[in-house]
Amino acid sequence: MTVPxxxxxxxxxxxxxxxxxxxxxxxxxxxxGELLQILGPDGVISSPEELIAYExxxxxxxxxxxxxxxxxxxxxxVSDIIKLCNRENVPFVPRGAGTGLSGGALPAGDGVLISLSxxxxxxxxxxxxxxxxxxPGVVNLWVSNAVGRSGYYYAPDPSSQLVCTIGGNxxxxxxxxxxxxxxxxxxxxLGLEVVLPDGEIVEFGGKxxxxxxxxxxxxxxxxxxxxxxxxxxxxxxxxxxxxxxTILGAFEKIEDAGAAVSGITARGIIPAGMEIMDxxxxxxxxxxxxxxxxxxxxxxxxxxxxxxxxxxxxxxxLVIDVLKxxxxxxxxxxxxxxxxxxxxxxRKSAFAAMGxxxxxxxxQDGVIPRTKLASVLGEIExxxxxxxxxVANVFHAGDGNLHPLILYDASKKGELEKAEELSGEIxxxxxxxxxxxxxxxxxxYDKKRFMPLMFGDQDLDTMYLIRCAFDPKGLCNPGKLFPxxxxxxxxxxxxxxxxxIEKSGLGERF
Amino acid sequence: MKDSIKExxxxxxxxxxxxxxxxxxxxxxxxxxxxxxxxxQTIEDISEIMKVASRDSLSIVPWGGGTKIGxxxxxxxxxxxxxxxxxxxxxxxxxxDLVGIAECGISLRDFQKALSEKNQFxxxxxxxxEGGATLGGIIATNDSGPMRLKYGxxxxxxxxxxxxxADGIIIKGGAKVVKxxxxxxxxxxxxxxxxxxxxxxxxxxxxHPIPEASETLLISFPNLEALHETVLIILNSPxxxxxxxxxxxxxxxxxxxxxxxxxxxxYALAVRIESVERAVRDQISKVRDICREKDGxxxxxxGKTEEILWDEIREFPWRICGENRVVCKAGVLITGVPSxxxxxEGLSKTSGLRIYASARAGxxxxxxxxxxxxxxxxxxxILPIVETINSIRDFVTSLKGNLVIQEAPLSLKxxxxxxxxxxxxxxxxxxxxxxxxxxxxxxxxxxxxxI
Numbered sequence: 022m023t024v025p026x027x028x029x030x031x032x033x034x035x036x037x038x039x040x041x042x043x044x045x046x047x048x049x050x051x052x053x054g055e056l057l058q059i060l061g062p063d064g065v066i067s068s069p070e071e072l073i074a075y076e077x078x079x080x081x082x083x084x085x086x087x088x089x090x091x092x093x094x095x096x097x098x099v100s101d102i103i104k105l106c107n108r109e110n111v112p113f114v115p116r117g118a119g120t121g122l123s124g125g126a127l128p129a130g131d132g133v134l135i136s137l138s139x140x141x142x143x144x145x146x147x148x149x150x151x152x153x154x155x156x157p158g159v160v161n162l163w164v165s166n167a168v169g170r171s172g173y174y175y176a177p178d179p180s181s182q183l184v185c186t187i188g189g190n191x192x193x194x195x196x197x198x199x200x201x202x203x204x205x206x207x208x209x210x211l212g213l214e215v216v217l218p219d220g221e222i223v224e225f226g227g228k229x230x231x232x233x234x235x236x237x238x239x240x241x242x243x244x245x246x247x248x249x250x251x252x253x254x255x256x257x258x259x260x261x262x263x264x265x266x267t268i269l270g271a272f273e274k275i276e277d278a279g280a281a282v283s284g285i286t287a288r289g290i291i292p293a294g295m296e297i298m299d300x301x302x303x304x305x306x307x308x309x310x311x312x313x314x315x316x317x318x319x320x321x322x323x324x325x326x327x328x329x330x331x332x333x334x335x336x337x338x339l340v341i342d343v344l345k346x347x348x349x350x351x352x353x354x355x356x357x358x359x360x361x362x363x364x365x366x367x368r369k370s371a372f373a374a375m376g377x378x379x380x381x382x383x384x385q386d387g388v389i390p391r392t393k394l395a396s397v398l399g400e401i402e403x404x405x406x407x408x409x410x411x412v413a414n415v416f417h418a419g420d421g422n423l424h425p426l427i428l429y430d431a432s433k434k435g436e437l438e439k440a441e442e443l444s445g446e447i448x449x450x451x452x453x454x455x456x457x458x459x460x461x462x463x464x465x466y467d468k469k470r471f472m473p474l475m476f477g478d479q480d481l482d483t484m485y486l487i488r489c490a491f492d493p494k495g496l497c498n499p500g501k502l503f504p505x506x507x508x509x510x511x512x513x514x515x516x517x518x519x520x521x522i523e524k525s526g527l528g529e530r531f
Numbered sequence: 532m533k534d535s536i537k538e539x540x541x542x543x544x545x546x547x548x549x550x551x552x553x554x555x556x557x558x559x560x561x562x563x564x565x566x567x568x569x570x571x572q573t574i575e576d577i578s579e580i581m582k583v584a585s586r587d588s589l590s591i592v593p594w595g596g597g598t599k600i601g602x603x604x605x606x607x608x609x610x611x612x613x614x615x616x617x618x619x620x621x622x623x624x625x626x627x628d629l630v631g632i633a634e635c636g637i638s639l640r641d642f643q644k645a646l647s648e649k650n651q652f653x654x655x656x657x658x659x660x661e662g663g664a665t666l667g668g669i670i671a672t673n674d675s676g677p678m679r680l681k682y683g684x685x686x687x688x689x690x691x692x693x694x695x696x697a698d699g700i701i702i703k704g705g706a707k708v709v710k711x712x713x714x715x716x717x718x719x720x721x722x723x724x725x726x727x728x729x730x731x732x733x734x735x736x737x738x739h740p741i742p743e744a745s746e747t748l749l750i751s752f753p754n755l756e757a758l759h760e761t762v763l764i765i766l767n768s769p770x771x772x773x774x775x776x777x778x779x780x781x782x783x784x785x786x787x788x789x790x791x792x793x794x795x796x797x798y799a800l801a802v803r804i805e806s807v808e809r810a811v812r813d814q815i816s817k818v819r820d821i822c823r824e825k826d827g828x829x830x831x832x833x834g835k836t837e838e839i840l841w842d843e844i845r846e847f848p849w850r851i852c853g854e855n856r857v858v859c860k861a862g863v864l865i866t867g868v869p870s871x872x873x874x875x876e877g878l879s880k881t882s883g884l885r886i887y888a889s890a891r892a893g894x895x896x897x898x899x900x901x902x903x904x905x906x907x908x909x910x911x912x913i914l915p916i917v918e919t920i921n922s923i924r925d926f927v928t929s930l931k932g933n934l935v936i937q938e939a940p941l942s943l944k945x946x947x948x949x950x951x952x953x954x955x956x957x958x959x960x961x962x963x964x965x966x967x968x969x970x971x972x973x974x975x976x977x978x979x980x981x982i
Contacts, residue, residue: 149763150864150895172767194712201709207716208687223955229862229895229932231673234953234979235728235960239686239719243712263769283627289650289740329769332810388708390628420710421628457711464713475706475713483702483967484715490962502714 049088052109056091056133059101064139066090075134078119078126079181080467082437087114087128092139096214096222096252099135103250104220106133112496115246117157117189120181122384123465125193125245129499135250137188143167144253152211152228153256157188161195164256173258176203179461180369191251194243196461198294198368199325201419203259205461207242212255215241218248218492228255240487245463246498248491262327265293266337267361270344271351275299275320275414279394281347282418285324286391288343290336295419296323296368301378302413302426303367309374312367315351322349322418323364371415372426379411379428381437385444387451388460389421400450401425408443410436422460423451449474464502472504485509532610535587536567539611542579543571547617560592560600561941563609568594572617574634574693574701574732581730582699584611590972591697593726595665596638598658599672601938603725603977604949615667618732621645623707630690630707632735635667642666646738654682654739658845667731673723676845677774677803680893682739685722691735692718694728697968707735720963727978728967742805745773746815747837750822750829751783751797757825758798759869762892764821765802766865770814774803776844777890779872781879785851785887786843792830798872800827800892801844803837844889848900848938851887855903857916857939859923863895863932871897874926882915895932899923908942917946924951950979 056065066072067089076084088111093099106113112132119126128134141158148171153164161182164175178197179185185195191213196205203209212226226238241248272278278297285292298306298321303314314321324340326333337354344352355361375382389397398414405412413426425447429440448458452474459468472481481503488495489509500506540548549555549568558568571577584591589610594600596616615636623632626649633642639653640660646652656676657669664674670692675684682688691705694717704717721731752758758777765772778786780796787794800822804814815831822829832840843850848858863871868890879886885902901916924934928951936949953960957980964971964982976982 147864149767149866151766152864194716196710204683204687205710205712207719208683217959221955223959225956227931227933229864229867229930231860231862231896231933231935232953233933233935233950234957235724235963236673236686236719236722237956237959239716239722242719243716260767260769286629286740287627289743291740328771329806329810329814331813332771332806335807335809388706388710390625390630390708392625392627417710421708422710456708457706457713459713460708460710461712468713472714476703479700480702480704481714483696483700483704484717486966487715487720487963490959490966 052111053089055105056089056102059098059105060091060093064092064094066092075116075119075136076128078116078124079122080124080127080465083124083127083466085128085130087132087134090134090136092136094139096216099216099250099252100220100222102133102135103216103218106496107219107494110494110496112499114498115188115192115250117186117192118160118184120185121189121193121463121465122386123459123463123467125463125465125498125501127466137186137250140252148173150228151258153258155187155254155256157186157191157251157254159187161185161187161190164258168258172261174261175256176209176259177206180372187254187256188251191242191254192244192246193461193463196417196422198296198417201295201417202291202293207239209257210238210242210254211257213238213241213251214253215249215251218494218497222252226255245465245502247488247502249497264330264333265325265327265361266333267355267364268324268326268337268340268344269314269353269355269364270322270324270349271315271318272322272347272349273319275398276395277347277349278320278322279398279418281322281344281349282394283391284343284347285340288339290339292340292419293325293327294323294417297321297414297416297418298368298371299414301411302371302415305374305378305413306367306371308377310366310370312363314367318350323368368415375413375426375428379430381429381431383427383429383440383444384462385423385425385427385447386459386462387423387425387448387456389423389451389454389456391418391421393454393456394418394421397423397450397454401447404443404446404450408439410440410443417460420460421456445471466501469502469504472502532566532589535583535589538583539567539569539580542576543569547571558594558612560609561605561944563606565592565609565612568612568614570614570617574618574695577613577695577730577732578699578701580611580613581695581697584972585698585970588970588972590975592974593667593671593730595636595668596659596663598662598664599668599674599937602672603974605941605944605976606974607976613730615665615730615732622733626651629738629740630709630735631738632691632707632733633666634733635670635731636665638663638665639669647741650741651738652741653688653736654678655685655688656841656845658849666734670722670731670734671724671726677776677841677891679896680775680891681771681773686719688737689718689722689734690737692721692731693733694721695730695732697729697970697973705735709737725978726974727964727982728973744808744811745803745805745833745837746811747801747803747832747840748815748818748822748829749799749801749832749840750827751794751799752825752827753797755798755869755873757827758800761800761822761825761827765818766893770817771806772802772893773805774801774841775891775893776801777868777872777892778844779875779888781885782847782887782889786847789843790839801840803841847887847889848898852900852902854905855908855940857901857903857920857943858937859899859920859934860937861897861899861923861927861932861934863897863927863930865893865895867930867932868892868895868897870930871927874923875899878919878922882919884916884919903940908940913943913946916943920947924948928952953980
């Protein structure tokens with residue numbers, strides 16, 4: 022490969038396709054005028070004070086103010102906005118409720134933020150066929166609420182389900198505490214209406230299964246808003262289980278809790294969820310919401326069994342045996358729905374509870390094979406000591422999805438940087454153990470630099486081919502997921518090669 | 532061409548290629564004979580072959596067990612067949628993680644056998660298990676069976692993948708952990724892509740424990756309405772059947788004969804329950820009660836005979852339809868299933884064709900097999916079959932469903948639309964194909980929309 026001269030390289034990177042061309046002084050006003058024409062006065066936000074609310078998502082460390090926020094009400098409006106953005110080469114970023122933790126909805130500078138919050142209708146409920154058709158701004162929990170009386174529910178239940186939206190769930194392929202048995206968003210989405218990055222409205226999949234052609238639904242779910250904007254989602258709903266039992270086990274050592282998890286699946290039992298919290302987390306949530314967890318336990322495990330009563334009742338003694346075999350010092354079974362809710366309340370408020378014991382915290386989201394739990398926790402403990410920062414551990418133990426919470430004090434000089442470094446080291450440990458850098462929060466802006474830990478250049482190039490098939494101009498949610506900016510070459514053969522200057526760390530594309 | 536073949540022979544060794552005509556004929560696809568069949572033993576060898584093919588624009592047909600080679604449209608060209616059967620190693624299997632990684636030339640049967648030693652299984656039950664269907668072929672076709680009601684298809688179990696692209700570059704996607712959202716979901720892209728985006732060489736699979744107990748009720752109903760009401764009651768109850776299969780009377784008749792069951796030629800429903808023993812007994816008795824109210828009469832299957840029954844249901848098109856048949860898969864909504872079955876009954880009467888159907892009632896998927904008289908397929912005989920298939924498709928499409936032809940004699944294939952309408956998303960699919968395989972050397976023309 023011939024290497025361009027440094028000068029050429031710098032000129033090259035200054036004219037990257039994402040850079041808007043030189044524009045006239047009236048450009049912004051004219052652009053706003055056209056947006057107003059599409060959306061009406063209540064559909065465009067442009068005042069600096071109001072824009073502040075949109076400058077970040079749940080990852081608050083990064084903030085960028087968009088030039089406009091738009092609030093479309095239909096796929097047609099989304100399409101018109103996108104066509105306008107294409108004509109003017111303006112990048113655009115979709116946003117649901119903004120609860121994402123990876124910066125996936127971080128606005129693009131000089132870009133438009135498309136909030137789907139007004140597209141919040143449940144369009145169709147079809148109980149007999151077990152389908153719900155929803156707009157992207159519908160809140161996750163509304164779906165279960167809408168079909169609950171008929172005895173059904175929507176299975177993926179991220180902790181933020183009271184506010185997060187179905188559109189955001191589709192973008193991130195959200196999980197939850199019950200996905201061990203029932204799977205994540207991708208296992209429950211059957212069809213999509215999507216506005217492609219050039220403004221065309223298309224349908225992927227449908228209400229019936231096995232749509233012919235490539236599985237574009239499967240490809241789109243979890244694509245983090247880089248392949249288009251979803252405007253309608255066909256969901257599968259499930260019949261509520263007859264019986265639910267929640268068991269709490271307390272252990273001296275977290276390793277024993279981890280071993281119990283493997284012990285349970287080894288008995289052929291797949292609980293709906295298995296969650297572990299360490300002592301630091303137990304104490305934090307007790308202070309915050311008083312779930313009554315044993316305060317002196319090194320770790321607790323929450324196990325939920327669901328299904329037919331006969332099945333659940335048969336499994337319960339087996340599970341309790343396994344807990345005891347692994348030296349559980351206390352086992353409680355929730356007596357009723359209230360106590361069950363209390364058990365879960367502690368778990369679901371774990372992230373927020375960190376505020377009680379630390380001025381700042383960072384939520385990590387790594388995945389490891391179940392069997393590596395004990396050794397990885399040991400590694401995390403060592404790292405925590407090495408960096409002098411406390412790490413609380415909360416995780417979906419059944420599927421090996423760890424959420425280490427790194428506690429730090431941003432007001433202390435250098436501590437934020439230390440926390441970031443520690444958090445990166447934890448991911449390295451996860452990948453070395455054969456795992457992943459993210460189980461449910463997504464790569465977004467936050468973790469793109471860690472993608473090379475899991476994927477080689479060719480793997481990333483291949484992913485970029487998909488990006489190019491959908492969005493050759495790179496206008497849709499740019500700057501996310503890929504570790505380095507890439508551009509689509511028309512021939513399609515080669516995408517992007519890192520310049521030697523970048524590789525050596527001397528230069529960076531911008 | 533000659534030089535390329537020589538190069539490929541050098542890559543895998545002469546003993547691992549076929550190049551004489553009679554041998555090559557066995558690897559023909561829709562009558563098109565390849566110039567060489569290669570049996571590489573390593574992923575790297577496949578990569579080298581692909582580089583040659585891509586340089587010389589030679590077309591490639593990936594071949595696993597060859598059990599579903601009738602899938603898809605007639606290929607434009609068949610130059611090289613790459614058979615993956617020597618890529619059959621289990622690479623990693625950690626029972627406590629419920630994850631297994633294997634090369635994709637391994638047959639599902641062999642993979643399940645290894646897993647069963649640890650009381651686990653890959654939760655799919657597509658046909659052609661005894662015929663040697665491979666993991667790669669099952670991924671490429673997303674072929675499935677009655678058990679998809681509980682576990683989904685291979686789409687739900689495939690968590691990581693290694694693929695060789697058209698240009699020979701080896702790439703991976705997904706991971707070997709169940710939960711992972713890093714990057715695009717490459718495994719999903721390859722599920723059902725029929726070898727048009729690369730050769731699938733390795734997969735990481737989520738596994739399940741083998742349930743402690745299993746029983747099946749096969750219930751005959753006096754009419755389709757009573758059967759459908761029963762299906763809806765079961766689906767709308769807390770019962771958790773693994774399979775819920777509706778068999779039409781001609782199929783019931785044949786299976787009854789084959790297994791000596793003495794069933795009337797009526798509609799029948801097969802309900803399979805798997806769980807711990809107590810829960811199986813409990814559910815089976817509830818199913819029995821529901822059926823009795825609808826005048827359904829049941830026979831209970833367990834153990835070996837239960838396996839044989841499901842084997843018959845899964846493999847029926849290839850067991851009962853002689854040498855020639857058309858096999859279709861229709862997808863509709865749950866409530867659409869009985870009307871499709873009824874439609875088939877009507878079409879069978881008007882056309883005089885024998886149409887067998889088995890419907891995954893809880894998934895809305897129907898496997899339809901039309902028997903074809905094997906003595907010479909004249910255009911006169913073909914025409915009513917083509918008309919029947921078109922009528923089924925029109926009807927299914929009117930229900931917002933889809934119909935795909937999975938197997939048909941070549942003379943028929945050219946006269947029917949194999950994949951049906953894909954819709955506007957075909958443009959995105961074509962774009963993906965053109966970026967992944969710019970010279971269209973992978974299974975050219977076989978896939979939906981002419982991909």
